[in-house]
Amino acid sequence: MPRTPSESTMTRGTMLQGTGVLMGTLAASSVLASLAPSRTWALPLHALSQAEGETILQFGRVLYPHKALPTAVYALLVKDLDAEAVRDAGVAALLREGSASLDAASGGKFVSASSAKRLAAVKHIEGTPYFSKVRSTCITSLYNNEMAFAHFGYQGPSWPKGGYLHRGFDDLTWLPKPPASASPPAAG
Amino acid sequence: MTRFDLDDDSVVVIVGSGAGGGTLANELTQKGLKVVLLEAGKQQSTAAFVNDEWASFSQLAWLDKRTTSGSWQVAKDFPNLPAWVCKTVGGTTTHWAGASLRFQEHEFRARSTYGDVQGANLLDWPLTLAEMEPFYARAESKMGVTRTNGIPGLPGNNNFKVMYAGAQKLGYKECHTGRIAINSRPRDGRPSCLQLGFCFQGCKSGAKWSTLYTEIPKAEATGRLDLRPESHVLSIEHNGAGKITGVVYADAGGAHQRQKARVVAVAGNSIETPRLLLNSASSTFPDGLANSSGMVGRHYMRHMTGSVYAIFEKPVHMYRGTTMAGIVMDEARFEPSRGFAGGYEMETISLGLPFFAAFLKPGAWGADFTHFMDNYTQIAGMWLVGEDMPRDTNRVTLNADVKDQYGLPVANVHYDDHPNDIAMRGHAFAQGERLYRAVGATKTMRTPPYPSTHNLGTCRMSDDPKLGVVNKHGQTHDIANLFISDGSQFTTSAAENPTMTIVTLAIRQSQYIAEAISKQEV
Ligand SMILES: Cc1cc2nc3c(=O)[nH]c(=O)nc-3n(C[C@H](O)[C@H](O)[C@H](O)COP(=O)(O)OP(=O)(O)OC[C@H]3O[C@@H](n4cnc5c(N)ncnc54)[C@H](O)[C@@H]3O)c2cc1C
Ligand code: SF4
Numbered sequence: 001m002p003r004t005p006s007e008s009t010m011t012r013g014t015m016l017q018g019t020g021v022l023m024g025t026l027a028a029s030s031v032l033a034s035l036a037p038s039r040t041w042a043l044p045l046h047a048l049s050q051a052e053g054e055t056i057l058q059f060g061r062v063l064y065p066h067k068a069l070p071t072a073v074y075a076l077l078v079k080d081l082d083a084e085a086v087r088d089a090g091v092a093a094l095l096r097e098g099s100a101s102l103d104a105a106s107g108g109k110f111v112s113a114s115s116a117k118r119l120a121a122v123k124h125i126e127g128t129p130y131f132s133k134v135r136s137t138c139i140t141s142l143y144n145n146e147m148a149f150a151h152f153g154y155q156g157p158s159w160p161k162g163g164y165l166h167r168g169f170d171d172l173t174w175l176p177k178p179p180a181s182a183s184p185p186a187a188g
Numbered sequence: 189m190t191r192f193d194l195d196d197d198s199v200v201v202i203v204g205s206g207a208g209g210g211t212l213a214n215e216l217t218q219k220g221l222k223v224v225l226l227e228a229g230k231q232q233s234t235a236a237f238v239n240d241e242w243a244s245f246s247q248l249a250w251l252d253k254r255t256t257s258g259s260w261q262v263a264k265d266f267p268n269l270p271a272w273v274c275k276t277v278g279g280t281t282t283h284w285a286g287a288s289l290r291f292q293e294h295e296f297r298a299r300s301t302y303g304d305v306q307g308a309n310l311l312d313w314p315l316t317l318a319e320m321e322p323f324y325a326r327a328e329s330k331m332g333v334t335r336t337n338g339i340p341g342l343p344g345n346n347n348f349k350v351m352y353a354g355a356q357k358l359g360y361k362e363c364h365t366g367r368i369a370i371n372s373r374p375r376d377g378r379p380s381c382l383q384l385g386f387c388f389q390g391c392k393s394g395a396k397w398s399t400l401y402t403e404i405p406k407a408e409a410t411g412r413l414d415l416r417p418e419s420h421v422l423s424i425e426h427n428g429a430g431k432i433t434g435v436v437y438a439d440a441g442g443a444h445q446r447q448k449a450r451v452v453a454v455a456g457n458s459i460e461t462p463r464l465l466l467n468s469a470s471s472t473f474p475d476g477l478a479n480s481s482g483m484v485g486r487h488y489m490r491h492m493t494g495s496v497y498a499i500f501e502k503p504v505h506m507y508r509g510t511t512m513a514g515i516v517m518d519e520a521r522f523e524p525s526r527g528f529a530g531g532y533e534m535e536t537i538s539l540g541l542p543f544f545a546a547f548l549k550p551g552a553w554g555a556d557f558t559h560f561m562d563n564y565t566q567i568a569g570m571w572l573v574g575e576d577m578p579r580d581t582n583r584v585t586l587n588a589d590v591k592d593q594y595g596l597p598v599a600n601v602h603y604d605d606h607p608n609d610i611a612m613r614g615h616a617f618a619q620g621e622r623l624y625r626a627v628g629a630t631k632t633m634r635t636p637p638y639p640s641t642h643n644l645g646t647c648r649m650s651d652d653p654k655l656g657v658v659n660k661h662g663q664t665h666d667i668a669n670l671f672i673s674d675g676s677q678f679t680t681s682a683a684e685n686p687t688m689t690i691v692t693l694a695i696r697q698s699q700y701i702a703e704a705i706s707k708q709e710v
Contacts, residue, residue, distance in 0.1 A: 063553040066562060135553055143545035143561070144242055153565035154507060154541035157239030159392045163382030164345075169509035172346040174502045175353040175627060182352055182364040183344030183514070187373050187380045 020050025022057065022078060024071045032070055032147045043075050047085035047092050051111075053078045055099040056134060058111050062122045064138055066151075073148055077141040081134065091133070098130025192224055192414045197448035199224045199414075200701065201435055202455060203421045203464065206279020207690045208674035209455030210399025210407075211330075215698030217412040221705065224447055225404070225413060226437055228420040228456075229276035234401060237282075237390030241542045244389035248282050250275040253598045254459065255587050260603040261636045265550035270601035271490075272639040273457050277417050278400025280457065280641070281687070282390045285512040286369040286397065287535060288333040289684035290324050293317040294522055295530075295575070298680040301522060302529035308577035308606055309487060313679040314651040314660040320692060327692040331369035331397040332376055341365040342372045342381060345509030347536045350500070350568035350627060355516050357626035358619070362517040366535070369397035369688070370510060376402065383509035385538070419445075422594055423468040424452055424670070430472055432669045438594055451701060451710055453662075455673040455694075458488065458643035462584045462676065463599040465647070478647070478664035478672075483657050485585055487578040487648050488601065489681040490640035492530075492609045495537055496620030497548065497569040498629035499560065504568045506538035512571075519619060520574075520683045528611040531683045532574025534620060539569070547638055560633060568624065572616035573642070575683045577606035584646050601640075642686050647676035661700040662693060669710040673697060 022043040026033045033039055045053050060077040085092035099110075105121035106113040113121065125131050142148060149156045158164055165186060177183075192199050200216055202209045205227040213225045229248075238244050249272065256263035256270045263270070274280040294301045296317055299310040328336040335341050344352065344365045355363035370387070371380045381395040394401055407413035418440035425446070427433050434448040454461050462485040466476035476484050513536045520531040539547060541564060548560055560567065582604060586597035605613075621632045650656025653665035662677050664670045675690050682689075704710045 064558050064561075065555055066558050135551075138553075139545050140242065140542070144542040149541055152541055152561060153505075155505075156540075158384050158386065158508075159239045163384040163393070164508040165381075165383040167508075168505065169345040169383040169385075170343060170349065172349045172502075172504060175349050178344055178349060178352040182341075183348060184340045184342070184365070184372070186343040186383075 020045040020048060020053045022050070022053050022075055024075065026070055026072055030070055031150050032072065035147055035150055036072070041072050041075070043079055045078070045082050048078070048082045048095060052096060052099045053082065054111050055102055056081060056095065058118065059102060059122065059134055060138055060142065062118050063135055064142055069151055070147070073142055073145065073151070076145055077134070077138055080137055080141045094130055094133060098125070098128065098134070101125055101128070101130065190408070190411050190414050192222055194445060194447050196222070197434070198222060198450050199448070200451045200453065201226060201447055201449035202453045202673065203435065204279060204455040204457065204460070204674065205277050205399060205404060205415070206274070206455060206457060206674070207281050207399060207687045208694050209453070210278060210281065210403040211691045211694040212453055212455065212673045212698055213413055214403035214407040215695055216701065217407040217410040219698065219702045220412070221702060222412050223407065223414065224449070225415045226419040226421050226435065226447070227277050227415070227417050229274065229417065231277040231417040232282070232390065232400070234390070234392050234394045237392045239384070239386045239389060239392065241389060241540045248274045248276045248390060252592050253590060255590055255598060255600045256602070257600060258582070258602040258604045260605055262603070262639055265636065266639045269639045271459055271643050272641045273459070273643065277404065277415070278398045281398040282400055283388050284687060285387050287512045287515070287685040288328070288331060288367050288369045288688040289533070291317065291320070291682040291684055291689055292520065295680065295682035298530070305529055305577060305608060307579065308608065309580050310578060311648070311650055311655060311679050314649060320696075323692045323696045324688070326695050327688050331688065331691065332371055333367050333369050333688070334365070334372050335367045339375070340372050342368060342370060342510060342513070345383065345513045346504050347506040347509070347538055347568050348514035350504060351514050351516065351534070351536050351570060351623070354623035354627045358623055360516050360518040363514065365513060366515040368510070368512065371395040381510060385507050385509055385511070387511040420594065421464060422596060424454075424464065424477055425468070426470065426472065426477070426667070430667060432667055450705065451669045451671065453671040453673045453701070457674055458646045458676040459584055459599050459601060461672060461674055462646040463586065466586050467596050478657055478666045478670055480666050481654050481657060483648060483655070485646050486580045486583050487645040488582045488584050488603060488643070489576050489578055489645040489678065490603060491642045491681055492532060492572070492574040492576045492612045492616070493637040494572045494613050494617055495569060495635035496572070496617060496624065497560065497567050497633045497635060498621070498624035499563045499631045500566045500568065500628055501630060503565050505565055506568055507540050511538055512536055516623075519616065526615055528608045528615065530575030530608070530612065532572055532612055532616050533683055533685075534616070534623070535571050535573065537569045537571035548633060548635055550636070559631070570620050572613070572620060573683070573685065574612050574616060575681050576609045578645055578648070578680055579604070579606060642675070642681070644675040644678040644681050644686060647672045649677045649679045662697045663700070671697060671701065
């Protein structure tokens with residue numbers, strides 16, 4: 001299932017305190033532009049504020065710095081944490097206080113600090129429950145979605161395509177071909 | 189569908205439907221015995237399997253709570269997931285990769301061969317390779333192991349090509365696409381491998397052997413198997429004479445059922461098996477069933493493991509095709525001059541992007557980590573698996589402070605690496621890195637152990653009832669009609685992947701059980 005933050009309507013739960021919307025545009029050249037329903041995306045927040053959402057997004061970029069990975073993928077981190085904060089007030093508080101601690105550690109606003117200062121701020125809070133929460137969420141949010149698959153070159157489910165038997169399971173040519181005794185031919 | 193009465197005390201009850209339990213069920217029903225197979229997990233199918241690592245993990249893996257202790261890195265990286273095993277019909281043979289190797293002759297005589305290794309409790313098996321050979325042959329035929337029975341090897345994928353080229357540079361002699369329980373040709377009503385690359389997620393083509401769609405349906409076809417999924421055994425019961433009378437299990441709705449039995453065979457994998465024996469303690473057996481030796485839960489083994497991933501300048505796409513696509517066997521020999529006893533195998537491994545991120549270096553962040561992710565398509569990988577030392581302090585115990593959904597104490601898994609394990613891991617990492625560098629790796633990563641996929645030894649086999657829980661047939665020394673039918677029986681771990689030996693022991697055990705029943709010995 002493609003998890004593309006789509007250009008959805010910006011309705012917000014009335015009983016929730018969320019006040020933010022994260023927005024962005026995929027570069028036309030990005031391989032992901034073809035996956036997303038639209039090049040522009042918007043992520044309405046339900047528990048986190050806009051500032052908190054932006055802080056977490058930048059925190060994700062410091063933790064897992066992929067120069068070419070579009071912001072739309074990092075926005076999934078914010079989306080997943082926001083959803084958890086809706087379900088669990090403890091997580092909401094952790095994210096709120098944690099984001100404030102990043103600001104404090106960077107002596108102002110984390111999002112507008114220099115990259116050296118951001119890195120230092122992250123190192124300063126390493127090991128805290130907030131750090132662990134955001135870091136561990138990154139692993140699934142950033143790398144388990146179709147946009148990441150396309151970006152990093154992982155081809156995802158192969159069963160619908162008949163596997164790799166006729167789609168390059170042995171297409172490597174920059175090394176010598178092993179002899180048939182070690183690697184027999186496939187069933188004809 | 190065959191159903192036996194809860195009060196039918198002529199049935200054999202088997203706990204767990206994986207490699208050991210599923211095989212035993214088939215073998216016993218073929219011999220005319222009635223079997224009730226109780227499996228805690230749900231029943232899936234090749235159609236229900238999903239090509240999605242995390243979704244498959246939640247569909248098939250054992251996620252009931254467990255705890256850890258000890259100095260092993262798994263306790264730090266995965267404190268509540270000591271083992272990567274399954275809870276589903278077919279057990280971990282749904283997730284397994286299929287590598288199927290016989291043990292070497294000397295590995296059945298580890299104590300005699302390695303001597304008295306300090307801090308280890310080595311023993312010789314009460315079995316020899318010669319005794320095992322006829323049963324190994326039957327297991328290979330049953331499982332359709334390549335490079336046996338005239339079955340050709342599988343074609344090597346890209347990940348294998350890198351391993352093979354590196355192995356040649358290092359002068360290794362024994363490198364090929366392995367002996368593996370995956371069809372290279374259609375066989376036994378199952379097709380040949382499509383190189384899907386999702387062996388760890390349940391093989392959707394059915395090319396890979398799993399008890400789910402081989403042993404279990406064959407047993408059902410006899411009309412003598414009553415398979416009950418979502419039946420979690422809570423305790424094993426006995427009478428005043430200390431003889432097993434049956435088991436109590438929670439059914440899908442959570443209601444407790446009491447199934448009577450003539451014989452009970454436990455094959456819950458090496459963490460749940462000792463837990464069940466310990467949770468079945470009674471006034472007659474205050475330390476748990478079959479535990480007069482105090483050995484139940486001790487000598488937990490998990491193999492020395494680790495992985496090496498290497499980045500190359502050109503594409504590899506390791507995730508295409510079989511996960512364990514090939515093997516280097518040269519380091520499996522006994523060669524103490526390397527600085528450790530026992531040996532290890534080098535086997536290709538690949539992970540999809542989601543699991544690669546999760547397992548490459550748990551807890552890591554920053555540019556070194558993302559460099560590996562950025563080069564995902566140019567990475568080759570191998571898993572290192574070798575014999576670990578049995579230690580009586582490495583142990584599965586009950587954690588009285590943590591209860592499962594049935595209110596029973598969960599298993600705590602304690603493990604400290606033995607210096608021999610550490611020395612072997614260091615050697616294996618170095619050799620893996622040398623192999624990849626020899627063919628142009630620009631960077632290598634030493635990936636720490638995953639949660640244990642091989643779990644062994646917690647009801648070890650010995651002729652001496654003071655030193656082991658079961659005899660050479662897996663029969664407990666204390667209770668004649670109680671058997672252990674999984675890797676818990678292993679006296680030592682050997683270098684090879686364990687499953688074919690588990691299957692072999694189950695085949696052998698089935699003969700003994702059938703005879704014992706016909707002679708009215710149990
Ligand atoms: C990713 C992966 C790859 C692997 N690759 C290989 C390989 O290439 N080669 C190899 O040899 N091995 C491999 N293995 C290991 C192999 O899967 C196991 O060795 C084997 O399945 C163990 O068999 P078993 O019968 O002991 O337990 P399992 O197959 O784990 O079956 C145990 C069953 O018992 C059930 N159970 C437990 N407790 C209870 C209870 N109280 N009541 C009812 N049911 C219960 C469980 O739900 C489970 O279904 C791999 C494992 C993994 C995870
Ligand atoms: S690679 Fe072969 S064995 Fe593995 S899942 Fe695919 S078809 Fe099954």
